[in-house]
Amino acid sequence: MRIALVTTYPPGKGSLNEYAYHFVRALRAKPEVSEVVLLADELPAGEVYSDEPATDGVAALRIVPCWRFDGIGNPLGIVQTVRREKPDAVFFNIQFATFGGSKIPATLGLLTPLLLKLSGYRTVVLLHNIMETVDLQSAGYAGNRLVEWLMRAIGAVVTWLVLQADLVALTIPKYVEILRAKYRAENVLLAPHGSFDDEMEEPSFDLPDGPKQIMAFGKFGTYKKVEEMIEAVQLLIQRGSEPLEVVVAGTDSPNAAGYLAGVEEHYAHLDNLRFTGYVAEEDVPRIFQEAAVAVFPYTSTTGSSGVLHQAGDYGKAVVLPKIGDFAEVISEEGYTGEFFTPGDVESLADAIERILANSDYRKEMGMRNFHASRGLPIADVVDWYLIHLEGLPSR
Amino acid sequence: MNVKPSVLADGSIGLLALEGRFDAYEESQVRSWLDAEQAAGRSHLIIDLSGVNFIDSTALAALVRGMKLTREAEGDLLLCALRQPVRVIFELTRLDRVFPIFSDVDEAARHFDRSTATA
Numbered sequence: 001m002r003i004a005l006v007t008t009y010p011p012g013k014g015s016l017n018e019y020a021y022h023f024v025r026a027l028r029a030k031p032e033v034s035e036v037v038l039l040a041d042e043l044p045a046g047e048v049y050s051d052e053p054a055t056d057g058v059a060a061l062r063i064v065p066c067w068r069f070d071g072i073g074n075p076l077g078i079v080q081t082v083r084r085e086k087p088d089a090v091f092f093n094i095q096f097a098t099f100g101g102s103k104i105p106a107t108l109g110l111l112t113p114l115l116l117k118l119s120g121y122r123t124v125v126l127l128h129n130i131m132e133t134v135d136l137q138s139a140g141y142a143g144n145r146l147v148e149w150l151m152r153a154i155g156a157v158v159t160w161l162v163l164q165a166d167l168v169a170l171t172i173p174k175y176v177e178i179l180r181a182k183y184r185a186e187n188v189l190l191a192p193h194g195s196f197d198d199e200m201e202e203p204s205f206d207l208p209d210g211p212k213q214i215m216a217f218g219k220f221g222t223y224k225k226v227e228e229m230i231e232a233v234q235l236l237i238q239r240g241s242e243p244l245e246v247v248v249a250g251t252d253s254p255n256a257a258g259y260l261a262g263v264e265e266h267y268a269h270l271d272n273l274r275f276t277g278y279v280a281e282e283d284v285p286r287i288f289q290e291a292a293v294a295v296f297p298y299t300s301t302t303g304s305s306g307v308l309h310q311a312g313d314y315g316k317a318v319v320l321p322k323i324g325d326f327a328e329v330i331s332e333e334g335y336t337g338e339f340f341t342p343g344d345v346e347s348l349a350d351a352i353e354r355i356l357a358n359s360d361y362r363k364e365m366g367m368r369n370f371h372a373s374r375g376l377p378i379a380d381v382v383d384w385y386l387i388h389l390e391g392l393p394s395r
Numbered sequence: 396m397n398v399k400p401s402v403l404a405d406g407s408i409g410l411l412a413l414e415g416r417f418d419a420y421e422e423s424q425v426r427s428w429l430d431a432e433q434a435a436g437r438s439h440l441i442i443d444l445s446g447v448n449f450i451d452s453t454a455l456a457a458l459v460r461g462m463k464l465t466r467e468a469e470g471d472l473l474l475c476a477l478r479q480p481v482r483v484i485f486e487l488t489r490l491d492r493v494f495p496i497f498s499d500v501d502e503a504a505r506h507f508d509r510s511t512a513t514a
Binding site: 189190191371384 | 419452455456459460463487489
């Protein structure tokens with residue numbers, strides 16, 4: 001079976017690139033898959049994707065850049081590429097802003113599953129968020145209530161279009177229930193997010209010498225903002241805590257170019273603040289392992305958090321915002337953490353402090369999160385997709 | 396979780412009856428049974444879920460793996476007697492459309508009889 005996957009992919013830096021990396025790794029290892037063709041976004045000048053030949057038990061990987069973030073020709077480019085490649089099925093690894101930060105390119109890109117289905121291809125969409133649960137104002141997509149209402153109306157239409165795919169998989173049960181109830185969508189299903197490392201040894205809870213690192217990982221500037229975390233750590237130092245270092249690991253969100261540079265300039269006077277910039281895949285383990293606490297400085301959520309699963313993979317204690325989605329992830333997937341109220345620096349400082357104050361508690365939380373993350377390797381999740389795919393009629 | 400393995404139809408069908416919570420902490424028992432059945436050359440398998448009151452994604456993954464293994468060996472893994480909380484999870488994941496599900500063990504066993512007769 002030849003599978004095409006529309007996605008971002010490393011070294012591309014678009015959202016969901018890390019999920020795609022691990023999903024593809026698992027997909028290529030399945031005996032029923034003979035080739036994976038990635039329909040990825042175009043890279044900046046000077047960067048190239050690397051194709052990988054088939055090896056023993058691992059399918060070939062070919063990467064065809066055929067769309068770009070904020071491009072209005074993306075549906076055409078993807079459809080033409082699929083027609084040329086003639087895969088047995090097309091998967092999408094997307095969220096609502098995958099194809100653009102502006103409304104028109106983002107919406108046009110989300111028409112692609114429908115266009116491919118109409119062209120006779122089996123289409124399966126892994127949708128990482130839904131419009132119904134996105135706080136548009138906090139996410140930076142709307143300036144006032146009228147615009148927000150209008151965006152939700154447009155979002156409903158776009159959601160309906162995405163639901164025209166053969167199958168739409170979501171990672172949170174509530175999302176499935178919402179789409180089934182609101183759109184009467186029978187083709188929506190729950191598929192677990194999955195953990196990224198299939199064979200992982202029990203993590204070490206030892207920390208490096210030097211200041212304890214309070215780390216946030218991701219793409220920042222829209223609904224992930226680091227100012228409160230920085231302020232909270234400074235508050236802890238004022239309270240007389242042991243030496244601490246704030247580590248901001250990642251880059252600007254594509255929708256918030258320049259955000260981190262502004263933060264760095266604003267806090268230039270602090271000597272315990274470090275910005276790593278883009279974290280290459282091979283550096284991800286070290287970044288997590290060195291952190292004493294992983295903080296999720298989110299003002300809203302737009303889906304199940306890949307970062308939370310990574311934190312679990314590395315046995316990290318986590319500090320999470322009191323926002324519905326995260327509470328659900330905690331309760332349904334077995335994670336645990338300390339919670340803070342978004343917008344309340346003192347609350348965030350208290351949450352971090354509760355973990356730092358008790359090393360046994362930090363390790364126990366890390367171990368519980370590790371077991372939660374080990375629940376279902378992404379290789380098993382891929383099996384679910386392939387089994388569902390087999391149930392779809394060939395066209 | 397209690398696990399009761401047995402065989403039906405002169406040893407050609409493997410049956411596993413489960414009772415209790417079927418989750419990440421318990422699924423290894425089912426995986427071990429699947430491996431043992433595969434080693435014994437049995438690819439017609441039934442899992443009786445009538446005693447299961449909770450199932451999580453890891454347990455579902457174990458069942459999916461079992462289904463793949465049996466189908467690769469030209470057999471199948473049938474499920475039977477799903478209680479309502481378990482059926483809800485199967486519906487949420489659409490795995491109710493993937494697994495053959497029967498009301499009880501006898502009906503599942505008859506399905507194997509019919510498919511063997513028509514093969």
